[in-house]
Amino acid sequence: MKVFIAQPLRSYTNAAEVEADGQDLSELLLDLDRRYPGIRFRIIDEQERMRQHVKFFVNRQQVGRLDVPLAPHDEVHILQALSGG
């Protein structure tokens, strides 16, 4: 499925839009990390909590859990809020 990547993470993907697979968001992130090693830990901590300023959208609806089921034609956005000086 299509995954849109926030700008601060594109040093891993070299692209704004990539493909990755998974039955849910958690599996999708594992697949992303296989394709782009290191990216997962920048957005998910070791307790599998979303990092504070990273936001996930499935089909343009924000989700707050990693067990959200995904279908092959879903569209996932991984976005990041920016603040501070």
Place this chain on the structure above:
Amino acid sequence: MADTTRGKPEIRLLVSTKKGLWTLTSDSDREHFAIEGPEFLGHIVNHAVPDPRDPRTILVAARTGHLGPTIFRSRDLGKTWQEASRPPAFPKVEDGDAKARAVSHTFALVPGHPSEPDLWYAGTSPEALFRSEDGGDTWSGVAGFNDSPWASAELPWASEEGVEPTPGTPDGDILHSVVIDPRDPTHLYVATSANAGGVFESRDRGESWTPLNRGCDANFAPDPEKMEVGFDPHCLQAHPLAPDQLWQQNHCGIYRIERPAERWERVGDNMPAEVGDIGFPISLHPRQPDTAWVFPMDGTDVWPRISPGGRPAVYRTRDAGRSWTRCDRGLPDGQAWFTVLRQAMALDANDPVGVYFGATCGEVWGSRDEGDSFRCLASHLPFVLAVETMTLPA
């Protein structure tokens, strides 16, 4: 850039800032420093550290304000970088405890003993110790410390429910210092600024730890003499040639101890009263065990924590803290209100020793005469978090 260093050893300063990493390079005369960078632009670089066992290796602890922490490694003096495949991280807690620890950032990187060439230690926030045995590619927690009461978020003096722990530093509790006995790689000291903070000693490679804080003040607690932990060392160092001589710049003064003594002596009492002995960094002469440098900050009134009186100065002792000399020649003589953080002062090993510090105002200062005089080597950089030196052969 013109090569001004050909034929002489190079001195490099790795300047870690809130917005990236810069490198200052000079020949061994240390007259002219060329600046290069930034590397990792936009990253909060907490610590960039050369490996004295392999002079082409550098490790960098970095994060951004919004992404998780990681480690970058270079084996070609910073020309190329590889990200650690498993950065420091706590074990996953299976029950989904909302308070389960996660590494906010790696604060300090420390090369291991010379006999263990791929070993590194890392101190993190929250306060924890990690070890890599493969040159910094994969990291594991040192459970003997991380699962001990000394890495607890509990206030050691809190007895009533409802007393909430507060972070030990504005950026969270940290394990900031790791000292390895050059005679014995299993003999370690660490220091933390944390709720159960202090200096701790291990004689079994980190499996068990004993607090070493007697004699230190803790003016934020009612009865420090009765406390084992709850202290606030800011920076811990041991002299490489006399490793039983430990020094610490503490939240509450400058202290020194000669093991096997168990009680720290406040040698900062010998600092001028109008300056005091509050500060963050302390650096030890590579060859003279009684010589050390500190950078005092204002600990009076509401704790401004900037240069006392707006007149920054390094203070140097050559007699193990019995007396201190003000070293301010070349530094601003007024209206200069910066701070030097605990990892932001460093020495080179030349003779005479070079003394360097990076300031929160984005300046880097250096002395090539052991502090007798200083020059500004770089300005207009971001907030400086750390300075380390490396010497490269010609």
